[in-house]
Amino acid sequence: MVIRALILVVGLALSTVSADAQTGTGEGYADNPYIGTWMEDTQRTTYGPGQKPPLLNIHRWEPWDGNGMKASILTVDAGGMQRRSMYFLKFDGNWYPVIDEDRRDAIRSRRIDAFTFENQSRRDGKGGDGPAGRHVFSKDGQTMTLVDANGRAGRVYKKLF
DSSP, X not given: OHHHHHHHHHXXXXXXXXXXXXXXXXXXXXXXXXXXXXXXXXXXXXXXXXXXXXXXXXEEEEEETTTEEEEEEEEEOTTSOEEEEEEEEOTTSOOEEEESOSSOSEEEEEEEXXXXXXXXXXXTTEXXXXXXXXXXXXXXXXXXXEEETTSOEEEEEEEOO
């Protein structure tokens, strides 16, 4: 049952992204290394004590509001529980909403260089007390690594398209 649901979810995610890519939706689509669909590479990801690799973890980045991005996240954990969340960001230091997450309700970002940006999260209006870290993209545009606030690499994603 879980495998069937997983196949359905991946199929829907891929068909939606494929349609957007074919129509060239969004400004700067081809020039932005972040834009695309990324799937967690459980073989290369470092998990903490007691953490189990998810069945599926997909991040989809798409253009939003001119120079911003919208991130849609779909996770199916090892037990088959599905979670979806979404957030919006621009590299201007302002807070933007996070939707459907328990640990944060707003995020702000700043670009470090062409292949790196960092986030800071907050919950209930308290800035900086939520998860923080960096998204580091490989020069070939095929790998995204999430690095925590202490500089430790954690989750690794490969670009699907």
